[in-house]
């Protein structure tokens with residue numbers, strides 16, 4: 001059986017609803033890849049059918065250098081629990097993508113400190129780190145040097161969470177014009193694709209799915225508001241007294257008794273609607289405008305998880321998987337956050 005050159009699914013003509021479908025006998029791309037590549041039509045999604053355990057097992061069984069692709073915008077959601085266990089005995093190079101989405105105020109040194117600090121906290125050990133941007137057009141030289149240094153037996157596997165930019169980086173590295181299928185939605189690559197480059201064998205792999213990320217819980221239309229398509233423009237709110245901020249209908253952040261030049265800065269897609277108001281009005285706002293003004297949503301309010309955060313004067317990021325983060329600076333008594341049960345929120349030392 002032949003594999004689709006875009007997504008790695010086995011080509012078949014029996015079922016339109018299954019991966020790899022094509023009505024043409026001599027096709028090299030499945031119908032879905034053809035539609036994504038030619039019409040940017042990403043409406044056919046198979047994302048719920050991927051088997052993460054199987055993907056990790058296939059990678060574990062390879063004797064290859066691991067290029068672990070990590071999305072800088074969605075860094076926390078890109079972390080893979082037990083990374084070193086899954087890749088035991090292999091060299092790992094962490095390839096950070098989407099540097100271009102973050103503002104220039106993130107200097108190289110700051111970024112390096114951030115990455116090393118996060119890896120330490122997660123207890124993940126890597127052999128090297130390469131930072132890339134613009135689908136790998138920035139940083140490709142460094143990536144090639146890392147490959148030459150670590151890919152001893154010339155086998156390489158590119159892995160990481162869904163939508164991190166794995167196929168994009170390979171298309172750039174291999175200079176494939178019409179090659180692996182990329183799309184702005186997760187779950188594009190469906191099987192392992194073997195590629196040859198400069199004497200190396202490189203495999204693209206299906207993304208590991210994080211079902212506690214908003215990108216797996218929102219539908220395709222709602223994702224348009226959440227996945228950033230251009231450089232983030234941080235939105236800064238100066239805070240006085242008690243202030244409540246809404247990130248669409250996805251997260252409510254109430255900061256109580258703000259002082260010392262307190263501020264919240266939102267790093268998220270420009271299309272995500274933001275609302276700032278007083279905490280005393282926030283219950284009413286959420287009850288009356290949830291799913292209208294406050295959208296997109298993951299249909300759960302008022303059943304949100306509530307969590308209290310004490311920042312103790314330290315600049316703190318409140319990160320929602322798949323959505324971005326709110327950076328709180330200055331002082332307040334505490335911050336109450338509310339968010340849908342199925343999504344993960346992680347609090348970290350501020351990146352910027």
Ligand SMILES: Nc1nc2c(ncn2[C@@H]2O[C@H](COP(=O)(O)OP(=O)(O)OP(=O)(O)O)[C@@H](O)[C@H]2O)c(=O)[nH]1
Nearest residue numbers: 098134135163164165166167168183187188189207
């Ligand atoms: N701004 C920006 N976008 C990127 C970059 N790399 C990838 N993207 C975008 O991220 C989205 C996902 O890219 P893919 O290459 O399909 O990601 P993937 O990891 O192969 O995804 P799956 O196959 O679903 O696991 C696409 O919209 C890409 O254009 C980058 O460096 N900068």
Ligand SMILES: [Mg+2]
Nearest residue numbers: 166167188189
């Ligand atoms: Mg892919």
